[in-house]
Amino acid sequence: MTDTLVVELPSLWSALVDVRAKVAQFLQSTPEDVSDAAVMAASELVENAIKYGTSGKGDNTLQVKIEGADLRVQVCSRSGAISRLDELKKTVDEIRVAPDIHELYLEHMRISAQRQSRQTQLGLYRIAAEGGFSISVVDNGTRTCVAATRSLS
Amino acid sequence: MNTAQPVGLAVACQEMVFSLTGQGDVQDVTALRKQLLDIHASALSQHARVVRVNLADVEFMNSTGLGAFVSWIAELQKVATAERYKIELHGSSGRRWQRSSLHSLAAFGPLDVSVHFREA
Numbered sequence: 001m002t003d004t005l006v007v008e009l010p011s012l013w014s015a016l017v018d019v020r021a022k023v024a025q026f027l028q029s030t031p032e033d034v035s036d037a038a039v040m041a042a043s044e045l046v047e048n049a050i051k052y053g054t055s056g057k058g059d060n061t062l063q064v065k066i067e068g069a070d071l072r073v074q075v076c077s078r079s080g081a082i083s084r085l086d087e088l089k090k091t092v093d094e095i096r097v098a099p100d101i102h103e104l105y106l107e108h109m110r111i112s113a114q115r116q117s118r119q120t121q122l123g124l125y126r127i128a129a130e131g132g133f134s135i136s137v138v139d140n141g142t143r144t145c146v147a148a149t150r151s152l153s
Numbered sequence: 154m155n156t157a158q159p160v161g162l163a164v165a166c167q168e169m170v171f172s173l174t175g176q177g178d179v180q181d182v183t184a185l186r187k188q189l190l191d192i193h194a195s196a197l198s199q200h201a202r203v204v205r206v207n208l209a210d211v212e213f214m215n216s217t218g219l220g221a222f223v224s225w226i227a228e229l230q231k232v233a234t235a236e237r238y239k240i241e242l243h244g245s246s247g248r249r250w251q252r253s254s255l256h257s258l259a260a261f262g263p264l265d266v267s268v269h270f271r272e273a
Contacts (some may be wrong), residue, residue, distance in 0.1 A: 016178050020213060036249040044216060047178070102260070109261050112220050113227035118181050120220025130253040 005064040009049050009077060019046050023064055023073075030071070034152055037131035038064060038073050041148040044123040045075040048146070051119070052080045060143075066152065073133070074147040085139055088146070091121075092137045095128045105129035169196050172207035177214030185221035193228050201238045208255070209245035209271060219254055226262040240266045247273025 005026040007019060023042045027035040046062055060077045079085065098104040105125045112120040124146075127133050133148035171192065179185055196204050208214075229237055242258060244251035255268045 013178060013180055016215075017176055017213075032249060036253075039213075040250055040253075043178075043213065047215060051180075105257065106261055109220075109223045109257075110227070113224050116186075116224065118183055120182055120217050120223070122216040122220055122223075126216045126219070126254075126257075130257060 003066045005062075007062040009046060009060040009062060009075065011050060013047075013050060016043055016047060016050075019043060019062065023062075026064055027071075030066075030152060034071060034150070037133065037150065038071060041073045041127045041131050041133055042075075044127055045073065045146055045148065048123060049075050049077040052084055069152055070149055071152050072147055072149045074145055076143050076145040079139055079142055079144045085137075085144060088124075088137050088144070091124050092135050092146075095124060095135055098128075101125075101129045167201065168203045168205060169199070169201045170205045170207065172210070174210040175212065177211050177218040179215055179218035179221065182217045182220050182224070185218060186224045189221055189225040190228060193225055196238050197232065197236070203239050203241055205241045205243060207243050208251060209243060209248065211244075211251075212248065213250055214254060219258065222258050223261055226258065226266060229265050230262065234264075237265060241269060242266060243269045243271065245273050246270045 005022065007022055010016070010019065020039050020043050023039045024035060027038055030038075042062055042064060049060070061075070063072070063074045063076070065072045065074070095101065095104065105122075105128070108122055108125045112122055124135055127148050128135055131148065131150065133150045136147050136149070138145045138147075169192070192204065195201075226240065229240065240262065242255045244255050246252070251270070259266045259268045
């Protein structure tokens, strides 16, 4: 098995089923819980790129990579609005310093229930809490890459 | 005097059951949230004790879909304890996303939500 899966980001919501199938296929020889977590993380990250209109043709990809004892799920897409990037960085920082990621996830569930908006904004918290990933974001002005990393065991 | 006593009939639906199927790539939480809140209103008006949700055939659910369930549980938590029903989430052990996500919902509503798995 190669150690990297690269999938061009779809712009259609209906393509998420295929994205999940490809990630599951790629990780079929890893432990079930790792593979499940990666499928969920990839789906949430790709969905965000579609949702915020930053996916589509070009150098916009989902990359799933095994690096030694770690697994990295990364989505790189066209940079969106600055306000969106600021929000993303704030969320990533909040997750990074959280003493208890599960409690933070529950807190954002409570916030989402009170907000009653069209979007729940729970995806990154879910990736960290349910998937056991740490999350980072890098933006070079034209592309934003969001990476979720965890150990393979 | 022979006065007829009113018969104290109360009709209670003890259990409501519904199923969701398919891919839960929910784009906008509004529609699913409304469906679940309609079920909530119906369960309260019928004095249901349990609402059983069969999710065994839901292949995946995104965080937006989970958010609709969160809204439902939060609504239930606003109801006086004695008036509340229980939410039972029934999944399949073969749908592996459910193991963590349904337990997250149960953690959000520990007194109101329970999770049950059937073998795939």
